[in-house]
Amino acid sequence: MEQYVNRYYITEVDRHPDTIYCHHAVMGEKFIPEHVHKKGQFLYTEGGVVYLNTPQQSYFLPARHYIWIPAGVRHSIHPSTPEVIMRNLYFPVYEYDNSFFMQTAIYPVDDLLMELMMFTNRWNGNIHPQEESRYSIAKSFKMLLPELSKGALPLALPYPDDSRLLKIVEYLDRHIADTISFKQVADHFGISERSLARLFQKELNMSFIQYFTILRMLKGLKLLLDDKLSINEVATKVGYSSLPTFSNTFTKIVGVRPSEYVKHRGLWDR
Structure with a gap:
């Protein structure tokens, strides 16, 4: 090659x-x-x-x-x-x-x-x-x-232009394993929940939950493929205490169950 x-x-x-x-x-x-x-x-x-x-x-x-x-x-x-x-x-x-x-x-x-x-x-x-x-x-x-090719998968995240939101998404990336509520984020950055919700919709065209969920699944996918971690380890590292919840969410976002990636990643890495 x-x-x-x-x-x-x-x-x-x-x-x-x-x-x-x-x-x-x-x-x-x-x-x-x-x-x-x-x-x-x-x-x-x-x-x-x-x-x-x-x-x-x-x-x-x-x-x-x-x-x-x-x-x-x-x-x-x-x-x-x-x-x-x-x-x-x-x-x-x-x-x-x-x-x-x-x-x-x-x-x-x-x-x-x-x-x-x-x-x-x-x-x-x-x-x-x-x-x-x-x-x-x-x-x-x-x-x-x-x-x-039926059904594009949401394996992308938009860039925020707003300086406040840029700091918020960087914060989420650093705290990917933590249990963070929408209210906690709003309080941490001194912004009302209503204003923060509007900011996510205006800048990213998605809700806080949608953004954080996709971010976690993309991080999980990288851990599965690059770091060769087990599904349990990956779920914990992206903030999920329930393996079935992580697996179902992963499948919905990525289109393939995490167990399929674990089973085939050796072949795909050749």
Whole structure:
């Protein structure tokens, strides 16, 4: 498996506007700095967790999931280790693309999509429309994504602009294992509960409970995959005394039971 070289994602992806660009490689870097493509990007990773940041949100891409990044969305990529394998397919924007291709979102990968994706592993670089067989297969891969990807998962957290809320979410991140009530947070920062509730909705478009729950599940996912902790240990470290409650919440947010990650993480880390 080759490594990312010559900043291919800046110099090569958009060199030919009508091609589909494939690239499967070991990351080999601690991060890919902010950049933008004129093509839509399918990104799947193996061997670690990847954070992907846009100007608006921070996305958390775990094993057995992919992220769709629409054309024109600026983003940077931050893997948990340079040994992460990234599987990328970049597609031109077609006039008949539907709303699915207009939003950045994370979806689970089922067995069929996995087989289709691995089929593209034999290709590297540009696939031109004149290469009718390969181009048709790769184009069909894109067209199948809306059918095979039902229900985007909320594996992202927005960035607050308000300086007060920025301090609050940093506080929550530091106290992820603690039992913290909404009232305690409001009192700690000297703000009324009503004002704090409005601030969360206005800035983040979600409630305090929604934000803190997603934050805890993303932290739990990272602990499961990176630190190889048991489910019980992870539940405790993200503030859950009840294992069934943690497991059910994790499944609702991530789309896979934590036991599945424990069972398969050895395979996904290869």
